[in-house]
Amino acid sequence: MMKIGITGGIGSGKSTVCYVFEHLGIPVFYADTVAKEIMVTDPVLTAGVMEAFGAESYDAAGRLNNKHIAGIVFNNSTELARLNALVHPAVFRAFDLWLEALPANVPYVLKEAALLFESGSYQACDKTVLVTSPLETRLRRVMERDGATEEQVLARMSKQWSDDEKLKMADFLIRNDESQSVILQVMELHHQFI
Ligand SMILES: Nc1ncnc2c1ncn2[C@@H]1O[C@H](COP(=O)(O)OP(=O)(O)OP(=O)(O)O)[C@@H](O)[C@H]1O
CATH class of the missing domain: 3.40.50.300 (P-loop containing nucleotide triphosphate hydrolases)
Incomplete structure (x- = not known):
């Protein structure tokens, strides 16, 4: 069974993207x-x-x-x-x-991890997906979601690699911004993976 690692910086929307995959019947392991x-x-x-x-x-x-x-x-x-x-x-x-x-007929699974690349756990995955979102959007979303200050979110971000570093290692990219539909991007990848 193919194992797909999925990651993204804090507030990039990787969990939200995973929920879309779950709606397509794909099991997600939230590491x-x-x-x-x-x-x-x-x-x-x-x-x-x-x-x-x-x-x-x-x-x-x-x-x-x-x-x-x-x-x-x-x-x-x-x-x-x-x-x-x-x-x-x-x-x-x-x-x-x-x-x-898991049932034997599952076509592939996702392993969601914030530090997929930083921890080296991407090595146990067949393919990797990176979710990106503009920094200002990520800041706003996490401040709203967690009731955190900008400084607190920036401190958490500083412990993660930049998107540029992760992009060099990822096989696929999902842009969670206003420019493209996340659902369509997920559908496209899903059809490549099955
Ligand atoms: N495309 C979108 N439109 C509107 N809200 C979004 C979108 N994507 C994510 N969000 C919201 O932004 C917040 C952060 O998203 P999410 O929790 O999926 O990010 P994450 O990358 O898993 O974050 P973390 O690393 O902190 O777990 C959530 O409140 C989510 O509902």
Whole structure:
């Protein structure tokens, strides 16, 4: 089964594009959502996190102590790499289990990840799609969606590669701007993938 990685900068509209693919019956694995879930549900991962960052990484009820983890990895690339080295293989395991549970007649699947290229996980995909949107539009959409300030959104953007860098690596492009219909672009790709 063909695996298509789909990514885009914060607020580019990659989740919105994925919803269109889902309407066409294509299963989508939302890697960032799954990563958050398995931080508390995958016993191998939780054990690794506690070994690396201490038992206080979880409270007595087993909930993740985000503040504790963020305090360690924020602006510390070594600790962040340590966390990623635990989380990324766990997401791969979850993806493989998810694939195994799919019906055999699915023509292809999408794996949506914000850091598809930055994390190297694009290497496990057969093709990749980049969703782009003008910077001002992305800023406005995320500020509206998350109730965030411009500075907060810009800080999150600064942790991601630029569209120019990602464009060099992507096989396909979807422009989520006023110039073209997103639905038509999705339909066009869908017909290429099936
Ligand atoms: N073409 C569009 N027209 C109008 N609103 C849009 C469009 N595309 C996306 N949006 C809106 O912009 C916001 C950001 O879109 P979305 O959540 O899909 O982006 P994302 O790339 O997945 O963001 P993140 O990286 O933060 O998860 C959402 O509120 C979404 O509804």
